[in-house]
Amino acid sequence: MSEMIKEQETSSEHEDVARRRLIRGVVALAPLVLTLRSGALAAASCTGLKATANTRPSSAARPGRIVNATPADPVVGDVCVLPNELTACDTSQTKVLTSSNLTTANSEPVSLYTNPNLPLNNNNPYLVCGSSSGPNPAFIGKNNIAILSSQSASSMGVASGSNRG
Amino acid sequence: MIVGDLSRRELGKRLAGDGLALQLGPFNLTIRSNLDSFASLAHQLYEPYPLPDAEAISDFHVQISAPRGLRRWVRRQACFGVDGQFPFAPYTVEHAFPALEWGINWCVATRAHHLLLLHSAGVERNGRAILFPASPGHGKSTLCTALVHSGWRLLSDEFGVVRPEDGLLLPLPRLIPLKNESIEVIRKFRPEAIIGPSFLETRKGTVAHVQPPVNSIRRAQEPARPRWFVFPRWVADAPLTLEPIPKSQAFLMVATNAFNYEVLDEIAFRLVTEMVRSCDSYSLIYSDLDEAVSALDELSRTDDV
Amino acid sequence: MTCYTARAETFILSPAGNSIQWQEWGDVHIVYQPSSAETHVFNETTALILKCLKQGSRSIQAVKDWTENALEVGQGDLATDDFVFATMRLEELGLIECLDDASAVQ
Numbered sequence: 001m002s003e004m005i006k007e008q009e010t011s012s013e014h015e016d017v018a019r020r021r022l023i024r025g026v027v028a029l030a031p032l033v034l035t036l037r038s039g040a041l042a043a044a045s046c047t048g049l050k051a052t053a054n055t056r057p058s059s060a061a062r063p064g065r066i067v068n069a070t071p072a073d074p075v076v077g078d079v080c081v082l083p084n085e086l087t088a089c090d091t092s093q094t095k096v097l098t099s100s101n102l103t104t105a106n107s108e109p110v111s112l113y114t115n116p117n118l119p120l121n122n123n124n125p126y127l128v129c130g131s132s133s134g135p136n137p138a139f140i141g142k143n144n145i146a147i148l149s150s151q152s153a154s155s156m157g158v159a160s161g162s163n164r165g
Numbered sequence: 166m167i168v169g170d171l172s173r174r175e176l177g178k179r180l181a182g183d184g185l186a187l188q189l190g191p192f193n194l195t196i197r198s199n200l201d202s203f204a205s206l207a208h209q210l211y212e213p214y215p216l217p218d219a220e221a222i223s224d225f226h227v228q229i230s231a232p233r234g235l236r237r238w239v240r241r242q243a244c245f246g247v248d249g250q251f252p253f254a255p256y257t258v259e260h261a262f263p264a265l266e267w268g269i270n271w272c273v274a275t276r277a278h279h280l281l282l283l284h285s286a287g288v289e290r291n292g293r294a295i296l297f298p299a300s301p302g303h304g305k306s307t308l309c310t311a312l313v314h315s316g317w318r319l320l321s322d323e324f325g326v327v328r329p330e331d332g333l334l335l336p337l338p339r340l341i342p343l344k345n346e347s348i349e350v351i352r353k354f355r356p357e358a359i360i361g362p363s364f365l366e367t368r369k370g371t372v373a374h375v376q377p378p379v380n381s382i383r384r385a386q387e388p389a390r391p392r393w394f395v396f397p398r399w400v401a402d403a404p405l406t407l408e409p410i411p412k413s414q415a416f417l418m419v420a421t422n423a424f425n426y427e428v429l430d431e432i433a434f435r436l437v438t439e440m441v442r443s444c445d446s447y448s449l450i451y452s453d454l455d456e457a458v459s460a461l462d463e464l465s466r467t468d469d470v
Numbered sequence: 471m472t473c474y475t476a477r478a479e480t481f482i483l484s485p486a487g488n489s490i491q492w493q494e495w496g497d498v499h500i501v502y503q504p505s506s507a508e509t510h511v512f513n514e515t516t517a518l519i520l521k522c523l524k525q526g527s528r529s530i531q532a533v534k535d536w537t538e539n540a541l542e543v544g545q546g547d548l549a550t551d552d553f554v555f556a557t558m559r560l561e562e563l564g565l566i567e568c569l570d571d572a573s574a575v576q
Contacts, residue, residue, distance in 0.1 A: 029541060029548055031556035032513040035563070036420055149549055413495030420509065430507035431491075438493050438500075 050078060050147045055129060057141030062115060064128040064135025066145075074147045078110040080129030080139055081146040108136045110147065169212040177204040184226065188217040190337035190385045191280070191326065192273065196265070197228040200243060203261045210262075210340055210361050210374055213382045225272045229265040231258065247272055263364050263372050266340060270323060273337070274424045280335065281436050282424040283325030287334055288317035290465055293392035294334050296325045296444075298422040304399030304451075307347040310375050311454045312461065314355040319381035320389060324424075329432050332439055333388035338381040340374040348373045354454050393464065394419065394446040397457075405456045407449050407464065415446035480569045481557055482527040487520060487565035505564060515541065515548070516556060520565065527569050530557055 053069035056062050066074055074080075111132050114125040128135035129145065139145065168176065168187070179185040180203070184195035198204060228246045232255060243261035244251050245268035252271070256264040274282060286297040286309040295317075299305040306322045313319040320326075321337040328335055340361070343351055348371065351358055359376040394415050395407075419437050420426050426433040447464070451457035486505035493500045499512040512520075518537045522528060528536070534553045538545055560566045 029515050029543065030552040031516040031519060032511065033516055033556055033559045033563070034511040036417070036426070036509040036511065411496065411498075413498035413500065416493075416495065416500055417511065426509075427507070431502055431504060434491070434493075434502040434509055 050074065050149045053080075053145050053147055054143045055135070055139055055141060055145060061118065062123065062126055064113075064130065064140040065123075066110065066127045066129065066147075069147060072147075074110045074127060076110055076112055076127070079107050079148045080110055081107045081148060082138065083142060083144045083146070108139055166216045167212065168208065168214050168216065170216075171208075173205065173208050176208045177201065180204050180207070184223075184228075186217050186219075186221070186223065187211060188215045188221075188385075189269070189339055190321075191335045192224045192277070192337070193217045193221050194269065195223040195226045197226075197230065198261070198265075199230045200258065200261050202258070203229055203243075203265070206262050206361060210359075210376055213376070213379045215382075215385075225269070225276070227265065227268055227272065229261050229268070260364055260367050262361070263342065263367055263374070266342060266374065269339070273324060277326075278425050278428050279329075281327035281329060281426075281429055281433055283327065283419060284323070284422040284424055285325035285419075286322045287320035287325050287336075287389075287391075288312045289320055289334075289336075289389040290317050292390060293465065293468060294320060294389040295393045295395050295461065295465070296334070296391055296419075297395050297397050298325070298419050299397055303397055304347075305397055306341055306343060307350060307399070308397050308451075308454070308457055310341050310343065310347075310351050310358070311354055311458055313341075313377055313381060314351075314358055315458045315462075318384060318389075319377040325391075327391075327436055327440070328388065329429075329436060332391070332436060334391055335388050336381070336385045338377045338385050340376060342369075342372050342374050344372055345370045350454065351375065391440055391444050392468065394441070394444050395449050395461065395464075396447070397449045397451070399452065400450050401452055403450050403452045405449075405451045405453065405460055407447050407460050410446050410448050412441050412446060415444075416441045480527045480529050481523055481533070481561070481566045482569055483520060483523040484565055484567045486563075487560075488524070490565065492517075503563065503565065508563070510563065516560075519553070519556060519560070523566055530554060533557070 051069040051072045051074055053066050053074065056065040056067060058064075066080070108129040109131070110127055111130055112125045113128045113130065113132055113134055114120070118124040129139035130136040168185075171179070176185060180196060180198045182197075184197040185207070187194045187196060196207070198207075226248050229243050230246070232242055232244050241258035242255035243258045243264055244255045245253050245264050247268065253264075253268070283296065283298055285299070286305040287294055288297075288309060289295075297305045297309065309319065309322045319336070319338045319341070320334055321339065322341040323339070324337050326335040326337050327333070343360070348360065348363060352360065361374040361376070363371050363373045365371050396410065396415075396418060416437055419441060420433070423433065423437070426437070429436075449457065449460070451460075486503060489504055490510075491502040491504070493502075497514050499514075499517045501510050501512060502508075503510060515537060518540050519533055522533050522536045522540075530550070530553050534548060534550060535545060537553075538548055541548075557566060561568060
């Protein structure tokens with residue numbers, strides 16, 4: 001039974017790892033400001049959306065391609081989030097609560113995908129929400145996908161695409 | 166003198182009259198009731214609890230009584246009152262006993278602001294206490310019941326009562342309410358445990374009250390030093406894990422689980438800081454009570470080395 | 471009046487910000503603010519923002535540059551938007567103050 005009781009981590013390296021398993025935002029460099037409220041830690045912290053975008057439907061020539069991104073263009077390393085997964089914290093809906101429940105199930109990294117069925121040109125490869133192997137089907141043909149910068153996504157507890165196993 | 170020294174008749178007379186004075190850890194209560202069914206159960210389950218001295222001041226004057234009017238006789242109800250006020254909707258008369266127990270919880274949680282009140286179970290052995298801060302439904306009452314029937318002293322199953330002057334835990338060894346399947350779990354775990362009747366279809370499902378071991382009640386004036394925070398969670402069929410958690414996480418989980426953290430502001434901040442700094446903190450996931458009790462027994466022995 | 475829409479404005483630590491009680495738990499800072507009786511949770515970056523402003527008034531960009539240096543990351547690695555929002559939040563909490571142009575010059 002004693003092997004089940006792990007010793008308190010005392011070395012600084014172990015402490016670093018342990019601390020980084022905590023509260024969302026510890027790993028991330030984006031500043032975190034939360035205020036304690038009875039029964040919960042109030043998410044008084046927002047982060048800005050980099051953009052909102054649509055993705056082409058499966059019937060399109062480039063299924064899953066990120067299009068109509070506004071106000072900024074996404075880049076590889078940004079993170080796509082499915083519609084309605086993030087809670088807005090301002091009326092313009094340009095900022096979202098860092099306590100929004102972001103997981104690997106509702107988010108995907110922005111990745112450059114080369115579609116083998118198309119000739120290589122300016123529109124191939126193209127950016128998708130998924131991996132270099134292709135778009136995540138859950139992100140194909142969606143409107144109003146949120147695009148977060150990798151720093152913002154990290155502050156909410158989601159690893160960027162380059163860090164995913 | 167204890168409740169058991171009173172005859173059933175005398176107990177009923179006091180409840181129906183000026184009130185039955187009862188000492189529950191750091192609090193003195195006066196309980197009144199005009200319900201015979203309540204008096205019988207109180208005589209049984211409160212039997213080992215001490216009566217305070219005659220001149221002692223009561224912290225709360227509570228009652229559980231039939232209302233006036235039709236509901237005294239038809240589809241009978243019981244109303245919880247404190248200091249002459251009736252803050253809750255009536256209960257069915259069959260639920261009078263749990264209603265009073267919940268009402269006492271409410272009194273403590275909303276009024277005892279000279280103390281820091283953590284939402285936590287607590288047990289003690291060899292002068293060191295484990296606190297189990299936990300949200301409802303995570304199994305802390307069941308685990309607490311198992312522990313106090315396995316050699317640990319009950320401090321409380323609901324309130325971690327912290328005295329600000331010295332950070333010590335004050336025992337509040339009240340009846341432990343078990344819910345639904347937990348009742349049968351404990352009956353099997355410890356057949357000798359004294360468990361009151363099951364109250365069906367309450368607002369929290371089926372509820373039954375476990376009388377703590379007499380030793381816990383007799384030592385209710387003996388504070389304890391907190392030594393461990395264990396955040397328990399019962400998960401069906403899960404292998405037992407007892408893992409250290411970072412102190413910052415422990416701080417936030419303790420603070421957000423306190424009844425009156427915001428009321429006590431800086432005092433609470435200081436107390437929780439001191440407690441978390443001086444205690445080791447663990448997450449416990451378990452599915453088997455015997456395993457959980459053994460793991461916590463072994464944890465407590467690590468200090469003996 | 472808040473400055474969060476004006477990235478060029480300067481900020482300084484307020485008296486309330488100067489009086490907060492810090493407890494450091496590794497990378498996490500849990501602080502008590504006596505002026506509001508609130509408990510806040512900051513990460514290292516937020517703590518550095520306040521530390522920077524404790525030294526004197528700074529613009530958001532200057533705070534960001536200083537913080538990036540302290541965190542040993544490249545200039546421009548951190549998102550300016552995040553700093554704007556954090557300073558807005560810290561100002562809402564009363565921990566920092568925005569200086570108007572006259573005060574900034576002084």
